[in-house]
Amino acid sequence: MNFNYDIMNRVSVFFINCVFLHFKKKIKKNFVYLFFYIKEINILNHIKKNIFNKDISILSSILINRFIKLNNILWKKKFINKINSNKVILVESFINHSGYTISNSIIALFLKKKFHLEILGIVKKGDHVAKEIFKSYGIDKCIIYPEANIFQRIKYTIIGLKILKKNTTIKDFSKIKYLKTDLGLTAYDSYIRYTGNPSLKNVNSELFYFLTDGIHACIFFNNLIKKNKIRYSVQAETAFLPSNTLFQMSLNKKIEIFSRLGVNNFAVRRYTDSKQKYDYRDKISKKIFNEIYRNNKKLCIKNFTKIQNEKIKTGKFGIDVRVQHKRKIRPIINRSDLIKRLDWDNKKIGVIFMHHLIDKNFHSGPRKCFSDNYSWSKFILQQLPNIKNVNWIIKPHPTEIYYGSKKDLKTEIEYLDKNFKHIKLFPEDLSQISLLNIADYAISSNGSVGIEYPANGIPSIFIENSYFTHMNFLKKYNKSNNFLKAIKNLNKIKKPTKNTINKSKVFFYARFNLFDNNCSLVPSHNISRDFNKNKFWIKNIEMIKKFRFEEDEFYQMLGLQLKYKLRHTVNFNKIKITKKIYNDFN
Numbered sequence: 282m283n284f285n286y287d288i289m290n291r292v293s294v295f296f297i298n299c300v301f302l303h304f305k306k307k308i309k310k311n312f313v314y315l316f317f318y319i320k321e322i323n324i325l326n327h328i329k330k331n332i333f334n335k336d337i338s339i340l341s342s343i344l345i346n347r348f349i350k351l352n353n354i355l356w357k358k359k360f361i362n363k364i365n366s367n368k369v370i371l372v373e374s375f376i377n378h379s380g381y382t383i384s385n386s387i388i389a390l391f392l393k394k395k396f397h398l399e400i401l402g403i404v405k406k407g408d409h410v411a412k413e414i415f416k417s418y419g420i421d422k423c424i425i426y427p428e429a430n431i432f433q434r435i436k437y438t439i440i441g442l443k444i445l446k447k448n449t450t451i452k453d454f455s456k457i458k459y460l461k462t463d464l465g466l467t468a469y470d471s472y473i474r475y476t477g478n479p480s481l482k483n484v485n486s487e488l489f490y491f492l493t494d495g496i497h498a499c500i501f502f503n504n505l506i507k508k509n510k511i512r513y514s515v516q517a518e519t520a521f522l523p524s525n526t527l528f529q530m531s532l533n534k535k536i537e538i539f540s541r542l543g544v545n546n547f548a549v550r551r552y553t554d555s556k557q558k559y560d561y562r563d564k565i566s567k568k569i570f571n572e573i574y575r576n577n578k579k580l581c582i583k584n585f586t587k588i589q590n591e592k593i594k595t596g597k598f599g600i601d602v603r604v605q606h607k608r609k610i611r612p613i614i615n616r617s618d619l620i621k622r623l624d625w626d627n628k629k630i631g632v633i634f635m636h637h638l639i640d641k642n643f644h645s646g647p648r649k650c651f652s653d654n655y656s657w658s659k660f661i662l663q664q665l666p667n668i669k670n671v672n673w674i675i676k677p678h679p680t681e682i683y684y685g686s687k688k689d690l691k692t693e694i695e696y697l698d699k700n701f702k703h704i705k706l707f708p709e710d711l712s713q714i715s716l717l718n719i720a721d722y723a724i725s726s727n728g729s730v731g732i733e734y735p736a737n738g739i740p741s742i743f744i745e746n747s748y749f750t751h752m753n754f755l756k757k758y759n760k761s762n763n764f765l766k767a768i769k770n771l772n773k774i775k776k777p778t779k780n781t782i783n784k785s786k787v788f789f790y791a792r793f794n795l796f797d798n799n800c801s802l803v804p805s806h807n808i809s810r811d812f813n814k815n816k817f818w819i820k821n822i823e824m825i826k827k828f829r830f831e832e833d834e835f836y837q838m839l840g841l842q843l844k845y846k847l848r849h850t851v852n853f854n855k856i857k858i859t860k861k862i863y864n865d866f867n
Contacts, residue, residue, distance in 0.1 A: 292442055294486065295438070295441075295442065295445075295486055295489050296438055296442070298486035298487075298489075298490070299434065299438045299441075299486065299489060299490050299493060300431070300434065300435065300438070302486065302487060302490045303429075303431060303434045303490075304431075306490075307428070310428070314407050317407075318407075320341075321340060321341060321342070321409070321410060322339055322340065322341060322409060323338070323339055323340065323341045326338065326339045327339040338413060339409060339413070340409065340410060340413055342814075342818070344814075344815060344818035344819065344822070345379075345410070345413075345818055347818075347822060348417070348818050348821050348822050348825070349413055349414070349416075349417040350417075351822060351825055351826070352417040352418065352825055353416075353417045353419075355825050355828065356390065356417070356418055356419045357419065359830070360390075360393070360394070360419060363397065364397055364398060364399050365397045365398075366397065366398055366512070367510055368398055368510045368511070368512035369398055369399050369400065369401045369509060369510060369511055369512065370389050370392050370393060370396070370398050370399070370400045370401070370511075370512065370513045370514070370515065371400075371401050371402075371403060371509070371511045371513070371514040371515070371531075371536075372385050372386060372388075372389035372400055372401070372402050372403070372415075372420065372514070372515040372516075373385065373402075373403045373404075373514075373515070373516050373524070373527065374386075374402070374403070374404045374405075374408065374411040374414075374415065375403075375404075375405055375426070375518060375523065375524050376517070376518055377405075377408060377411075377810075378808065378810065378812075379410060379411075379414065379814075379817065379818075380544070380803070380806045380808065380812070380817065381517060381518075381808075382410070382411045382414045382415070383414060383802070383803060383821070384517065384541055384544075384547070384800075384803055385515050385516075385517055385541065386414060386415060386418040386420065387418075387800060387802050387803065388515045388539055388541060388549060389418075389420070389515045390418055390419075391835075391836050391839055392513060392515065392539065392839075394830070395839070395840065395843060396512070396513070398512060398513070399422070400418075400419070400420045400422075401420075401422050401423075401424065401509060401511070402415040402420040402422065402423040402424065403423065403424045403425075403426055403505075404423060404424075404425065404426065405425075405426050406425050406426060406427050406428060424505065426501065426523065427501075429493070429494070429497040433497060434493060434497075437493035437494075437496040437497055438493055440459075440493075440496050441489060441492045441493045441496055444457055444459060444464075444492070444496075445457070445484070445489065445492070448465075448484070449483050449484045450482065450483055450484075451469060451481050451482060451483065451484070451652055452652065454468075454469060454484050454488070455469055455647060455652075457492070459495070459496060459499050460499045460500075460503055460530070461529075461530075461533050462495075462499055462526055462529040462530060462533070463529065463558075464492065464495045464496070464499065464526070465492070466643055466647060467495055467521070467522060467525045467526060467529075468488065468491040468492045468494070468495045468522065469481070469488065469491075469643075470520060470521060470525070470642055470643045471491050471494070471495075471521045471522040471525075472487065472488045472491045473638075473639050473642055473653065474521055474639050474640060475491075475521075476687070477639055477685070477686045477687045478639075478686070478687050478688065479638035479639050479653060479654060479655035479686045479687070479688055480652065480653050480655035480656055480659075480688065491522065494522050494523075495522055495523075495526060497523075498522055498523035498526035498527070499526055499530070501523075502523070502526055502527050502530045502531075503530060506530060506531070506534050506536070511531070511534075511536050512536065512537070513536065513537050513538070513539065514527075514531045514536050514537070514538045514539070515538075515539050515540075515541075516528060516531075516538055516539075516540055517540055517541040519538075519540055519561070519562065520561075520643070520644055528558070529555075529558055532552060532554065532555040532557065532558055533555050537551065537552060537553050538551070538552040539551055539552075540552065540562040541562075542562045542563055542796060542849070543796065543797065544803070544805065544806065544808060545799070545800060545803040545804060545805045545806065546797035546798060546799050546800070547796075547797070547798060547800060547803075547835065547850075548796035548797070548798055548838075548849045548850035548851070548852075549839065549842070549849070549850050550562035550563075550564075550848060550849055551842070551847070551848055551849075551866060552866070553866040553867075554866065554867060556867060557866065557867065558646075559645060559646030559647075559746075560645075561644040561645055561748060563748040563792060564645075564748045564751065565748075565788075565791060565792055565796075565848070565849060566848045566849075566863075566865035566866075567751065567752070567753075567865075568863055568865040569791075569847065569848065569849070569851065569858075569863060569865055570752070570787070570788060570791060572858055572859060572863075573787060573791050573795065573856060573858065574784065574787050576856070576857050576858065576859070577787075577856040577857060577858075578783065578787060580856060581786065581787040581790045581791065581795075581856070582783060582786045582787060582790075584790055584794065585736065585786040585787070585789060585790040586786075588790070588794065593714050593717075596610045596611070596712060596714070598713070598714045598717075599679065599713045599714065599716075600679055610712070611710060611711055611712040612710070612711060612712060613711070613712045613714050613715045613718075614711050614712075614715045614718075614719075615715070615718050615719075616630075616718055616719050619711075619715070619719055622708075623672075623705050624702070625672050625702075625703070626672075628670065628671055628672045628703075629670075629671050629672070629721040629722065629771060629772065630671065630672050630673075630674060630719055630720055630721050630722075631671045631672070631673050631674070631720070631721065631722040631723075631724055631768075631771055632673075632674045632675075632676055632707075632716055632719070632720040632722065632723055632724065633661055633662075633665075633673060633674070633675045633676065633724050633725075634676050634678075634723060634724065634725040634728050634730045635658055635675065635676060635677045635678050635681070635690075636654040636657070636658060636678055636725070636726055636727075636728060637654070637678045637680050637681055637684060638653075638654050638655050638658065638678075638681065638686040638688070638689065638690075639654075639684060639686045640680075640684065641654075642654050645727065645745070645746035645747055645748070645750075646746060648745055649744070649745060649746070649759060650744050650745065650759075650760065650761045650764070651726065651744070651745065651761070654726060655686070655688060655690070657726040657744070657745070658690055658726075659690060659693070660761070661724065661768070662675070662690065662693050662694065662697060664765060664768060664769075665697060665701070665704050666697065666701050666704070668768060668769055669703055670771070670772065671703070671721075671722070671771050671772075672703045672704075672705075673703060673704045673705070674705055674706075674707050674716075674719070674720075675694055675697070675698070675704065675705070675706050675707060676707045676713065676716065677694075677706075677707070679713070694706055717737055717739075720734065720739050721739065721740075721771075722739065722740055722741070722742065722771050722774060723739055723740070723741040723742070724741070724742045724743075724768065725741070725742075725743050726743060726744055726745045727743055727744070727745035727746060727747035727750065728743070728747070729747075729748075729749075731743040731747060731749060731750070731755065732749040732752075732755060732785050732788060732789055733785075733789060735755065735777045735781055735782060735785040736782060736785035736786045736788075736789050737782075738776060738777060738782055739776075739777075740774045740775065740776055740777055741755075742758065742764065742767050742768065742771075742774065743757060743758070744757065744758045744759070744761070744764045748792070749788060749792075752784070752788060754780065754781050754784045754785070755781070755785070794855070795851055795852055795855055795856060796849050796850060796851060796852065797852060797855075798834050798835040798838045798839075798850055798852050799833075799834040799835060800833065800834070800835040800836075801824060801827070801828055801829075801832065801833045801834070801835075802821075802824055802825060802828055802833070803824075804817060804820035804821055804824060834852070834854065835850070838850045838851065838852055838853060838854075841853055841860075845860060845861060845862055845863055846862050846863055846864045846865075846866075847863050847865065848863075848865045848866050
């Protein structure tokens, strides 16, 4: 009886809180939307359009309206080819950034020219800017992704409670499936990202709320796919709600997805099968890597060294693309000066590279050993006081200060730094370029240092899947006890062989440079929300006036990607690659 009472009590709490959160979040979103509406929308034109059905722009920005007018003229001239099928290309704009919308639109248009299919857009409710941008590219049919109303929320809450059952631990919750999608994992990932809480042990009301959001997305996209004959989908963001739900459902329904990798110089990753749902878009195939390595090894190594030296010279090395515009030039220190500054002996130095706690938790699928970035970070920090055969440096993630989480482990790090001589926080006044001269070992859960530091002859230790962990020249520790054993016995970890160093350099260069294809319609821009909008639109207007299909590098390389059935858009202009059918999607 007591067990049933506990269940009923939990059900009541979740139900009431879910309804409360619905209204709380609705009010907050309405305030945000009101601010956006006043800032971005010409209210008088909006009224005229709704009442008199006038074909006029409702956006207040003169520059955006000028771009839309010119862009509309351009694509009416460019597209006179016939549509030869009733199937469509779906293109989404779920991220509130004009650069995101434009890039997706261009990819969809290029695919339209290749496949002769009509385009169907989808935007979130209230995103008038994205809708108008779509329209300027000739994407007139646009579906609105709505928020759940209170009656739907109650319905989804009931469904959610049935799904949840006894799955109140995060481990069990993350295994929840709905309409053949991994809904629990997506809901947890979204909860971490949008609430700023990097870790949970048990399901709470707000996580359950995200579950109901996921149910709403599943039902909506299931109906969308049933009603429309979608052949291809253009989707840049494939993580979090609602994007990941659309991504999974599309693959389940055998809809091929083209997902952008990069900003103005970019590639697209082509997804063809539901088995690829845990492959993030930056995971390159072994087949194309082997081809690149076999025919271009010396060139890639030379270019890797040249590019890295330039990054070191300009202070860009190790700086996340999301915060490059906020970087400060700091002095580089050598090993002996750092040892003197920290009053250390001359023991080996291990560097713990912390993670962005609320992002990229499950981009490569479910965790094998630790439930999230926070859990790994806390685990590793707890081990350091007892491992005294090495001096330790703790290096926070460069974006953490800008995208801070509610639990940031700052107190724990400060305690270690203050109370243990062999553990120190990396000094904020120094450039992290210094670590290339200081680190004897690089330790992370699944960060890019796992391949970047071996490329520089420094061994790395990592435990979770990432975009490089499928490469057989790098060792991944698959169990937490093996990982801990390696950390305690770093002196037994050998330096990377020349073969490993060379392959790491080629892989790193391939990943970040050989998939760079210049799109002459997308200006260089900052992917954060505080980008220079006037400069962005002025440059866009200049670019559309000069555009030619035959001169656009991305369009040309996309054609080769489709022809040779390549996973990624490889830049054939930069290296020698055999022109043959690769079929390297899986």
